[in-house]
Amino acid sequence: MINLFYLGSGSGENRLLFEAAKNLRKESCNINVIQYCSEELDKNEEVFSYVLKEISSVDFIIINLHGSVPYFKKFPRLRETINSEKCPVFLISTIEEEMTEYRSWFPFSNDDYRQVYSYLHLGGLQNMRSLLLWVYVQIGKGDHSIPKPVQPPTHGIYHPGWYPDIQISEYRMFLPKSTLKAGILFWQNDYLSKSLAAVDLVISSLEEEGLDTVPVFCSSAPDPISGSPGISEIIRHYFMEDDKTTIDVLLIMMGFSQLSFSVSCSGETGIQPDNFFSSLGVPVLQLITTNQSYGEWSENIAGLSILEISSHVVWPEYDGQIISIPIACHEPDENSRKINGIEERTRKVAKMAKSWASLRRTPVCERRVAIILYQYGLANDCIGGAFGLDTPESVVQILHAMKNAGYDCGEILPASGQELIHLLLSGLTNTPECMDEGELLSKSADLVSRDEYLTWLSKIPEICSQKIIHDWGEPPGTILTAEKKVLIPGKMFGNIFIGLQPPRGFLEDADAVYHSTDIVMPHQYFAFYRWLKEGYKAQAIIHMGTHGTLEWLPGKSVGLSSTCYPDMMIEDLPHLYPYIIDNPGEGIQAKRRSSAVILDHLIPAMTRAGGYGNLEELTVYIQEYFRAEKNRDDVKASEILKEIQILVEETNLASDLQISLSAPENLAVSLGSMYDYLCTARDSLIKDGLHIYGFCPQGERFSEMLYALTRIKNGSIPSLRESIGKSMGLVLSELQENPSGWNDLFQKPNGALLDDIDTLSFDIIRSIVATGCNPEKIPDITRDLCNDPDLNETLYKICKNIVPNLEQTTDEMNNLLSGLNGRYVPPGPSGPPTRGNAHILPTGRNFYSIDPAIIPTPAAFAIGKKMANQMIERYVKDEGVYPENVGIVIFATDSMKTGGDDIAYLLWLMGLRPLWSAYGGRVTGLEIIPLSDLKRPRIDVTLRITGLFRDVFPGLVDLIDEGVEMIATLDEKDEENYLASHLRKSLLESLKNGMDPEEARSRALIRIFGCPPGTYGAGVADKIITSGWEKKQDLADTYLDWGGHAYGRKYKGEVMKDLFKTLLSKLDVTVKNHNSRELDILDNDDDFMYHGGMIAVTKAYGEKDPVSFVGDSSDPDKPVIRTIEEESKFLFRSRIQNPKWLEGLKPHRYRGAQELTYLFDFAFGWDATADVLEEWQYQSLAETFLFDESCREWLSEDNPYALIHMSGRLLEAVDRGMWSPDEETLRLLQSIYLSIESNLESLTDPQKKISTQNI
Known part of the structure; x- marks a missing residue:
């Protein structure tokens, strides 16, 4: 018996080898094939150990690694065994250098090498039979004749209802020109191996929806050996005629980037081949085949494996493909596995394809489009909030562009964003003010009866409908309902509906959130989205700006099922999503969980902060002081110093630098650092308005x-x-x-x-x-x-x-209209443009992100290492000792934007560095840095990752977890290795308490925590925004409830709240880094929710307050570190108090005023969680934005709701004892609040203006 061992890449098996071996055994060729795949061996150590033992009994080994060796993480151990066994091995890889490197494993002639390569490369049953015969003769010394390699067809039409080898010209003759047409591309190998069940199901599902299909099997890369012309030529041949596209939508059942495959390359990013998808010009849907069985996939809350995410999600995104859902799985079949279609999912994809195709064929004047705006919070001051975007004005410009393109946008369009806001406020919003039921019903854009809603509810999986009822009561619930009818907020403009995304429910029932982290959306939320499809008959949805809540609903991370709530909401509607270019992580979430086509938009214009007011005057005085000192003019220097002291007192600048003004000499010696500080603030970039x-x-x-x-x-x-x-x-x-x-x-x-x-x-x-x-x-x-x-x-x-x-x-608008025309939107990179990334422009692209396998990059490791060293040096300087315990908040978006600065940061703290592959730069593992090189103790690091990080970087979670174990189990002294020291102490304590030793060890190694599987967030912001808390411990407990779930190679979200609490209570340092000035800690609620929440736990349950740092790598060559208190003051000096920032917002009117409400909420959130703000900062907020008459009048005219919100938030700070203003300040605040609140009924009437001049 000859034993051949075949190792396939990822989960790839060669079914034809089994069939060929079976046939040969019937011919008395006694040969056996053993197959495994690299993904299985990487996941299962027990199976891998078995394989290592079995290798000693095999006669020939074939390793077929698509991509390269580093994709198989355990390859180095396999290589070691192969080298010791001396068994003949043929290794095939897409990296030519790797094949050359391992050529010596194949102890046969070059002619034999080329022959074996051809068998494997060409594929097909005949070639697999010949390959096995070759092995049988060479190893078994048989005397059989060995056929030469044959060339099977590399491309062609396959349809179960047509004869083989039909040509496209003949096939087209039978397709009516009037019908919708879908092209289908699937692997040549599936055709050769007759693995066509999933293909057949896709074909039949599309045809049941009324689409004619053009199914084509192919080999992607151009290849002189097989004769494949490559996918570019295949697309032109089968889906175009006389340079005109003959299909309406293209479905791709192959993973990876087809644009990369279209040229001879290693598959690395950065290649710019001819984009034949742009020439084709139709939407391209990526159909996912999971390597799991149906049962495994159904139970897997992650949805897809690490390799599946890479091959079927990350790489297709480089092409601008629309990420759909799994349509096929692998089921056991004898000694192999077969591909089976998932019927329900396939039918949904067919409907999705039909929806996209129909856009092309529907006359523009008949198309119905829904534009959805997000409404932040519980008030009417924040309709249309989207980071960096003047959403109301943008929507108006889109409406006018649509009207010019022929859309029915009604008789009269709003002339400005402000006019649009007045129209929306005159109707029904998510926060109806002072309305009785009759008014609610009359102002609703439409109504959904209880019976209609129950019909819709009955059509979703029962487990989901029951969950909605469990969380929100009997239908139709109480949120935005009247007389048992569901209300639809928004306005109609002809065939265009502008609506407000329904409340997620977190703010409406904050107490429920406190007790339940997996609460689903309310009845009205589901009714709204189902109404868009069934009631309004929308043909496309535009979610306007960064970002809404749909893509964050509970469900699988990626590869969604029918029980995942984002899938349920978006159904099969074409989904277009304008999104800011510097937020790839959250945009990627929308692509992967709601099949969105991203149309990225530019960041707001950024400008140098410069000097202003007293700070500018102070800067000039200090310069004059330096000049007087240089000239040894002591008299002049003394006079200038007095002026400086007055200005420092007026501006509270001594607080920023922690200097004493008790004596002039104290001030004099601090002028250098003060001037440095002022120069750094004036040199900072700040936003000038909105895009x-x-x-x-x-x-x-x-x-x-x-x-x-x-x-x-x-x-x-x-x-x-x-x-x-x-x-x-x-x-x-x-x-x-x-x-x-x-x-x-x-x-x-x-x-x-x-x-x-x-x-x-x-x-x-x-x-x-x-x-x-x-x-x-x-x-x-x-x-x-x-x-x-x-x-x-x-x-x-x-x-x-x-x-x-x-x-x-301008491509932003052009490509949005193109997407609405059912055309392909080209892909583009993402990230912060001002961080040395101007090359990622232009915008208007369906952006993609970074390959997780290369994180952290060597460049990111250098930056992360530098920033970590800065933190350690600063802490040692201030505290006199090394920090033992550091808590780090890790965001997925940051890792995408920087290539993994934060990952490098935490690895360096522990004393680890990545190992990179020689080809492609993939991270293949970690190595321990010797203490002699590190020159300091190894630091214990606890991570709070986001739900998004868990979803998009499961491989990094495992890598970090592996790194923790590597360091924690080193035999080093307590003072040399804090992590190992803490592990030993934790183990001892757990064993004393009777815990199983293995369980005790596993728990002691846990350092990665996040929110529950399938959910997102930290809960803290919702408590703060709704004022649903009494003391800091309430916020800390919410943070623990949401974040106390363990992640790593063994743990996938199990509740470990007490362990999380214990680790956070011991923190010496907390860290959350920032990588550009396009987004700072007062720009969003995520920072105070995740980082502030971590600080709140340490403050509430620890023995001492942590030192909390923000790293700033906006200039990667010159990273800076500040404490969180220093950063907040720095932002007040550079941006918040800067008239340039405020003046940039005023032209944006209602939407510009929103930025101030966000600022007040986020500053308050930081103080609530981490005690960040000082008295002068609260006073500054009041004086700059509320007491300044011109600013107050602007707010009262353009967004009086914002004035209520802002004054109310400051009054809450007073009530909670967070701020102690003088009596006059308090009186003014109360007057402003009451004067606006008493005129609430006037706020929706643009003819009525509220004046606050006499306050």
Whole structure:
């Protein structure tokens, strides 16, 4: 008996090998095939150990690794066994260098090597039979003749109702031109192996929906050996005729990136082949085949495995494919597995395909589209909230663009975003103010009767309908209902419905959230989305801006089933989602859990904060003081110091720097650090207003944006500021590191030179913009300023590479309309543009993210290591000891944007570094850094990951968990390895309490915590926004309830609340890093919810307060660390108190005012959880935004609800003892609140204005 061992990549088996071996045994060729797949061996150590033993008894080994060796994590151990056994091995990989490296394992001639390669490469039953014969003859010394490799068909039409080998020209003759048509692509190997059950089901499901199908099997890559022309040519041949597309939608049953396969490459990202999908111009749906059985997939809350996410989700996203759902699974079949279709899921995909195809064929004037706005909170001040986007104005611009394109948008469209808001407020919102039932019914855009709702409810899986009833009572519930009818908030504009996404329920029933982390959406939420489909007959949905709640409903992480609530809401409707480009993580969630087509949009224009008011005056005085000191003019220096002291007291700046003003000499010695601080604040980027969808920044904002994009280097394009500094004979980094240093040549401090460089930067940019960014005009512009060839080259690259992409922001609107036309939206990268990523523009793309397998990248590891060292050094400097226990909040979006800075950060704290593959940069494992190299103790790290991180980075969760075990089990002294020391103590305590030793060890190793499986959030923000808490411990307990679930290789969300509490109570340090100034800690509730919540637990249950840090890597070459208190003060100085920021918001009227309500909530949230704000910061909020007459009048006119919200939040701070204002301040706050509240009935009438001038 000859034993052949076959190891397939991922979960790939070669079914034809089994069939060929079975046939040969009938011919008296005694050969046996043993098959395993790398994914199974990576997951199951017991099976892998068995395989290692079995290798000693096999005669020949074939390792077929699609991609490369690093995809098989246990390959190094297998390699070791193979080397010791000396068994002949043939390794096939898509990386040519790897095949060369392991050629020596195959001890036969080059002709034999090519022959075996051809058998495997060409595939098919005949070639598998010949391969086995070759092995039988070579190993068993048989005398059989060995056929040469044959070439099976690499592409062709397959249809169960048609004869084989039919040509496309003939096939088309039988397809009526009037019908919808769906192209289908599936693997050639499935055709050759007759694994066609899932293909047949897709074909029949589409045809039942009325679509004619063009099913094509193919091999993706162009290949001279097999004769495959490659997918690009295949698409043109089968789905186009005379350069015209002949199908309406394309369904792909193959994983990976087809654009990458279309060229000869290793499959790495960054390749820019011809995008034949753009030429085809139809929506492309990715159909997922899971390697699990149906039962395994049904029970798996994660949905898909790590490799399945990579092959069927991450890589197809690079193509701009729409991620759908699993339509097939693998079921056991004799000694192999067969592919079976999942009927219900396949039928849903067929409906989805029909919906997308129908958009193309439906006349524009007949299309019905729903535009959904998000309403934050429980008040009417935040309709249309979306990060960085003027949503009302954007929607109005979209409406006008649609009308111009032929859509029926009604007789009269709102002329502005403000007018749209007035129209929405005049109708029904999610927060109806002072309305009786009659008014509710009359103002609702439509009504859903109880009977109609019950019919809809009965059509979803019973387990889901019962869960809704369990959580929210008998239908139709109490939220947004009247007379047992469900209300639909929104307004109709012809065939366009503008609606408000229903309340998630967290704020309406905050007490329920406190006790239940898996609460589903209310009845009205389900009714609203079902009404869109069944009542309104929408043909497409646009969710407007970052972000809503649908994609965060409970269910599988990815690869959703019919019992997953996002799947239930979106049904089969085409889903378009304008999303900010610098938030890939949350946008990816929408793509994967609601089949969204992302249309990314630009960030708001960013500008240099600069100086203002007293801080500008103070900066000038300090510069004059430095000059007086240099000139040894003690009298003048003394006079200036008095003025400085007055300004420092007026601005409370001593609080920022922790300096005493008790004596003038204390102030004098602190002026250097004070000036450095002021220079850093004025040099920070802040937002200038909001983005309007589809519109490139205009005028001064265009120049600001260009400055923000170019102030640090962008790949091969040098930093503009650095180039200008160099032309002046200055080194920018030296100025930034020591702003208070004096430059004798220029007779001014470095900080003033930084201002000069920035002034010159803006002057040059404005001059270039005035020429239409004509690169030929650059020498004329720079000649009189700082004529320098290197600077001119930098400016030339900016004009040629960055400016055109920025001007192409108009693609946002063009591609949105294209998507509504049922056309393909091209893909593009994502991330923070101002972090040296200008290359990711233009926007308007269906963005993708990063391959999880390469995180952390070498570059990210260098940055993370540097930031971790900064934290340790700062803590040791302040506290005199090393931190033993560090808590880190890890966001998925941050890891995507940076390539894994935070992952590198925590690995370095423990004393670990990644191992990267030689080809492709994949992380293959971890190695321990010797203490002699680390030169400090190993630190114990506890993680709070988000639900999104759990979903998109399951491999990283396992890698970190593995790293914890590697460090915790080292035989090192307690003072050298805090993690190992804590493990030993925990083990001893658990054993004393009678715990099973293995369980005690497993629990002692847990360091990764998150929310329950299938859910998202931390719960804290909802408690704070609704004022549903009494003391800090309430917030801490909510944080523990939501976050006390363990994750790792063994644990998948099991409740470990007490362990989480114990670990957090011992924290010395908490950390949450930021990677750009496009988003800061006062910009969103996630920061105080996750990081602030962690601090709240340590404060409530620990013996001491932690030191809490924020790392800032907005310039990756110059990361900065601050405590959370320092960061909040820094933001007040650079952005919050800066008139430039406020003036940027005012033109956006109602939507601009929302930003202030968010600010008040988020600042309050930080103080509630972490005691961050000082008295002067509350006073500043009141004086800057409420007591300033011009600002108050703006708010009262454009968004009086915001005025109520803001004054109410400050009054709550007073009531809770968080702020103790003087009597006059309190009186003014109360007057503002009461004057607006008493006029609530006037707020929805645009003709009635509320004045607060006399307050």
